[in-house]
Amino acid sequence: MRKTLYVVFACCLSLLIIYTLIINVNEKSTSRRTYVPTAQFLLRVQEENRQEQLHGGIGEETEKTAYLSFDDGPSEVTPAVLDTLKEKEVKATFFLLGNEITPEREDIVKREMAEGHTIGVHTQTHKRNIYGSYDSFFEDFDAVQERIRQVTGEEAKVHRYPWGSTTGLLRPLFHRVTAELQSRGVQSYDWNASGEDSLSDGIGGAQIKANVKKHYGLYNEPIILLHDSNVNKNTALILGEIIDMLREDGYQFDTLENRDPYLTPEEWRK
Template identity: 35%
Template sequence: MLFPIKKMKGTRIAFRATATAAAVTALTLALTSCTHLDTTPPSTVRATDVQARFGTVDCRVAKCIALTFDAGPSKHSARLLDILKEEQVPATFFLLGKRHIDTYPELVRRMAAEGHELASHTWTHRILTDLEPDEIREELVRTNEEIERLTGRRPTLMRPPQGRTDDTVHEISRELGLSEVLWSVTAKDYQTSDSDLITRRVLDQSSRDGIILLHDLYDGTVPAVPGIIDALKARGYVFVTVPQLLAPGKAEPGAVYR
């Protein structure tokens, strides 16, 4: 876009805004519907507490990446858990309440028992930025309570539907002890059932400290997972949960990570 500025004798000079700035602004607006969003990368969190203990993987040294799945459990989740168990890959599941947690409680228990991180994706997938504060609390509290009832552990992470968040969502998340987790890699698997395309999209975008967004409720996603895992392992990646990705730092309630 050109911005003309008048000068003496009617001459004009045009300045072109950089493509990078425009692209960043467009991405932020599309993802969050906010005019500004401060997010924290995993590497920054890890640098905050070098003395803390962490798991068997040190992501300050290892080339880590996190697989995350939204809107489950579903009819495909048992097969996904079989794959993850066979591949010895942990994942982070952002679970949906209505027609998911309440339909497949045994899969929620299995996810927890097999060492995966369970988190909230709200109860009904309503867009949080469209809701009143009490409605936002209801979406998050109900999901947290049900996950805790089934597993004995209350979630500390949540992912807002469509990644849409704002200051009100941040404040309520802080109040409830929840950190918001977005993503850096998306296969847009809600648009296609082509497993090969899903695999290619993930591999094309993946980089160190990446957070991969997938949905285990779509038909093409779970069949793509073995190929994604094998290809990223061949590139030297180590799969971790989101908390492991941040360790030895720790996610802060109300903060947003991507």
């Protein structure tokens, strides 16, 4: 009888031990399960990564620099642009049109240099046939460099392709021309935000500002395309507000010669 009781007791004890072990394992697996990332958690990580890419780290002070660039000058509008840049203490980049550097406008180009802005080559004629061949491209390019050298005593180190590097006109020449520019120490820059102030005549200042606002926030280092030709009076008028808007968003300003190279992605040219 006593032996039977022992056996029953031993069985109960064994069952208790086994039961305890099972509970334990279950608890462990349950507690492990709480660390399996939920969809919500994954979304949070994705968002943090995105913020980190955008702003250089959570909680860190972010360096954000906007690069204002003006194409197709100099013109009668350029002094007003320079006045605003001076008043707001902002440096910018001017991609010049060689044919527009008339003798009367040489002082404007000199002022751009003297006030700390960067001068770059855009094109001599702004005609499609500059892309007719490698030679015609550099004939046009060299004419602007020569004119800039005559006026400022220096050659430009930055350049912008008319209609951007994605223009189909440039496609057959792109690699050869870009390699040659680089071998001459000249860096080409497209843009990733635009006032779209050359697309239609008489575009209003509010619209130019709204156009700039559409894309610059996607980048820590936006390159903003504006124009300072004679038809761009509204650009000059709204420039102060555009600068204020960028400042309020935490951007400082610099010229493109201090920025990493930027051309639109290769696949855009296919």
